[in-house]
Amino acid sequence: MAGGGSAIRGSRVGAGPMGEAERGDTxxxxxxxxxxxxxxxxxxxxxxxxxxxxxxxxxxxxxxxxTDVNNPPPPPKIEPYKTHLAYVKERRSEQEAQEILDEALEKLRARRARGEVIF
Missing domain, CATH: 2.20.28.270 (RNA polymerase-binding protein A)
Incomplete structure (x- = not known):
């Protein structure tokens, strides 16, 4: 065929749609x-x-x-967003938090006393 014909590119003459004969039975x-x-x-x-x-x-x-029209599943419960601090407060009591804070401050003060610079 010379340019500009109406043939569909990539097909051949007599080609039809693929059916079950080519794909097999469904x-x-x-x-x-x-x-x-x-x-x-x-x-x-x-x-x-x-x-x-x-x-x-x-x-x-x-x-x-x-599949049960009379009893569709209920919408999932959406948990409210919790901050990192809220999760920490669930795991630690106020006393435990104070002990951890005191320990961290003690280490920080010791590093500053040795001349290490912390920003």
Missing amino acids: APRQRIVFFCANGHETATWFAVEAAIPEEWDCPRCGLPTS
Whole structure:
């Protein structure tokens, strides 16, 4: 063919769409419907022999879903953000914190007394 033809680049004459003859038979499938707490319905196809997951993420709102329309999983509990100090206070009592602080200050004062410069 000489330039500017209407042929689709990368194909040959007589080539058709690939079908099952070239790819093989498709596996038998089943349609499973999942439901979230917001009332969204999500239908997904699975192979018949595949294990169906108990939960699936809702593509609309991100909540977990299940196949039970009457009892969808509740939204996950969102823990409030905690600072590093809040976690430390959970692990240490005020007395333990004071002992650790006193020990650290003692080491710092000893280093300064030896002439080490600390910024």
